[in-house]
Amino acid sequence: MPLDQALADRPSASGKETRRRVVDADAHCDAPYEMWADYLPKHLAEHAPKIEHGEEHDWIVFEGKKRPVQMISNQAGRTGKEFKMVGRRSDMRPVWLPETRLADMDQDGIDTAVLFGGGPLPTFNLELYLASFDAYNRWLWDFCGADRKRLTPVAYVPMRDPEETVRMLKDLHKLGFRSVNIPAFPMPKGDATASSIEVRALNRAQSAALSGDPGGDRSYADPEFDILWQTLQDLDMTVTMHLGGRVPRFGEKKYFLADMPMSKVAMIEPVAIFIFNAIFQRFPNLRLVTVESGVGWMAWLAEYLDRTWEKQRYWTESPLTEKPSFFMDRQVYGSFINDRTGILLRDLPGGKNIMWSSDYPHSETTFPNSLAVIERDFVGIPEDDVRKIVCDTARRVYAID
Numbered sequence: 309m310p311l312d313q314a315l316a317d318r319p320s321a322s323g324k325e326t327r328r329r330v331v332d333a334d335a336h337c338d339a340p341y342e343m344w345a346d347y348l349p350k351h352l353a354e355h356a357p358k359i360e361h362g363e364e365h366d367w368i369v370f371e372g373k374k375r376p377v378q379m380i381s382n383q384a385g386r387t388g389k390e391f392k393m394v395g396r397r398s399d400m401r402p403v404w405l406p407e408t409r410l411a412d413m414d415q416d417g418i419d420t421a422v423l424f425g426g427g428p429l430p431t432f433n434l435e436l437y438l439a440s441f442d443a444y445n446r447w448l449w450d451f452c453g454a455d456r457k458r459l460t461p462v463a464y465v466p467m468r469d470p471e472e473t474v475r476m477l478k479d480l481h482k483l484g485f486r487s488v489n490i491p492a493f494p495m496p497k498g499d500a501t502a503s504s505i506e507v508r509a510l511n512r513a514q515s516a517a518l519s520g521d522p523g524g525d526r527s528y529a530d531p532e533f534d535i536l537w538q539t540l541q542d543l544d545m546t547v548t549m550h551l552g553g554r555v556p557r558f559g560e561k562k563y564f565l566a567d568m569p570m571s572k573v574a575m576i577e578p579v580a581i582f583i584f585n586a587i588f589q590r591f592p593n594l595r596l597v598t599v600e601s602g603v604g605w606m607a608w609l610a611e612y613l614d615r616t617w618e619k620q621r622y623w624t625e626s627p628l629t630e631k632p633s634f635f636m637d638r639q640v641y642g643s644f645i646n647d648r649t650g651i652l653l654r655d656l657p658g659g660k661n662i663m664w665s666s667d668y669p670h671s672e673t674t675f676p677n678s679l680a681v682i683e684r685d686f687v688g689i690p691e692d693d694v695r696k697i698v699c700d701t702a703r704r705v706y707a708i709d
Contacts, residue, residue: 327417328695330678331702333643334550334599334665335421337461338381339447340404341368341397344429347443352436357429365394371431380558384412384669384676391671393559403669406454413458417679418666419699422460422706423448424489424550424599430514432501437513441466441476449483460706462487462548467520468495470536477536481543486707488545489599491520492552492578494528519552528578529585537591546705548597553577575601576609579640583613586627588635595705596640603642603650603662610636610658633657641705645672648685654693663705664698 344356357370359377367374376394383391384401392399402408413421427444431437445463452459463485465476477488501513540547553574556567575598582588582596613632621628628635641661644650653659664682667673674681686694702708 327679328691329419329699330417330682331663331699331706331708332413332418332421332666332668332678333663333702333706334645335418335423335668336381336403336670337409337423337425337448337451338404339425339427339444340402343404343447344440344443347447348436349439352439355431355433355436359397361396366396370429371433378559381670383671384673401669404451406451406459410455410458412668412675416666416668416675416677418668420458420460420703420708421668422462422487422665422702422708423452424462424548425464427464428466428513428517432513434499434501437501438466445480445485446483449485457709460487460708461485462489462706464489464517466495466517467491468497468499470533474535474539477539477543477545481545486545487548487705488540489548489550491516491518492549492575493520493522494524494526494530494533495520496524497526515555518550519555522553527581527585529581529587534590537587537594541591541593544593544707546595546597546707548599549575549578550599551575551601572600572602573605576605579609579636580613580632582640583632583635584617584626584628588639589628589630592638594639597663597705598640598642600645600665600667601642602647603644603659604647604653606636606640606642606650606662607653607656607659610656614657637661641701643702645674646681646685651685651689651697654697661701662697663702 341357341359345353348356355371357368360367360369360374366377368377377397377400379392379395379399382400382403384403403412425444425448428437428440431440441464448461448463452461463480465473465488467473467490480488495516501516551571553576554567554571556571557563579596579598588594610633617626617628617632636658637660641663643663643665645665645667650659650662654662666675666678668675682694682698
């Protein structure tokens with residue numbers, strides 16, 4: 309079904325009694341720049357970023373450096389021809405205001421949104437860097453207080469010291485968080501701001517929050533991380549990875565389009581690490597979500613891992629007592645934006661735990677046509693299956709009432 313036809317046929321977003329409930333399994337909430345001064349510890353507030361107005365675009369002034377205000381993550385409401393990479397604060401949709409977010413959800417037919425975010429600060433000051441995780445999480449919790457039935461927050465934590473992260477998890481759970489995002493790989497021990505990822509639009513501290521250190525000598529399979537998986541399991545908290553296996557070179561025309569699909573399928577590596585190193589086997593109630601990574605590859609991966617394990621498990625002395633697809637079906641979830649292939653593979657091993665998302669307000673977002681996109685991409689799919697993918701699975705994974 310073409311999108312224009314789906315737009316013409318779509319149900320009214322305001323007529324909620326006539327349509328299914330929709331849970332957006334991946335939306336974004338980048339904090340306003342002035343938030344940092346309010347939520348950082350008082351002795352660090354003077355280091356918060358500030359906005360400086362320029363002739364062509366605004367600047368973010370932070371730690372003696374200036375960089376343009378980036379727009380790639382704030383394109384909701386624009387067509388592709390209208391995309392701009394840098395701009396003024398006034399050009400941005402004020403998605404950091406709860407009233408804007410809730411109004412846009414009403415317009416788009418979204419009942420509940422799972423919110424990922426914009427922390428930590430891109431600094432190499434370790435104290436400031438770690439404090440900015442806490443500042444962002446507290447701001448996001450307060451933001452969602454505007455309507456906790458519709459806004460579901462996901463906290464962010466560093467992964468340099470498992471015991472440090474465990475303490476943060478317990479505090480976050482006490483506050484009310486039920487999901488937490490970690491980098492795709494561990495951070496270097498001691499220095500959370502270091503990463504082997506080099507992306508011009510991000511400094512290494514930002515890359516570390518997303519990716520950790522893929523080239524480092526630490527692995528989530530190391531015994532030191534068992535206390536973390538045990539704590540997540542005991543607290544019944546879902547753990548997410550929001551891409552990070554490979555970071556696109558944002559704003560670089562030569563590389564960006566080819567980098568984008570690789571950023572999705574690169575999440576195969578963290579999933580395989582969790583499976584083959586028996587993390588899922590040892591912690592059977594641990595849940596892992598690969599966010600924004602697409603899902604069409606998940607059924608293929610399950611089959612490939614099974615066949616590889618069948619042949620290679622003896623000489624590698626694999627500890628697994630079940631084939632890899634068993635753990636994917638039990639503990640691995642994924643979210644997608646546009647992925648008809650993944651929808652069609654929903655009944656195959658590995659492809660069952662999938663969740664629809666809008667990616668609002670990023671450049672891939674389906675806003676303001678999410679209901680029409682759902683109608684287009686789910687054409688011919690039984691209603692029970694549609695409901696599971698656009699609502700029920702996300703409600704269960706993210707503990708949504």
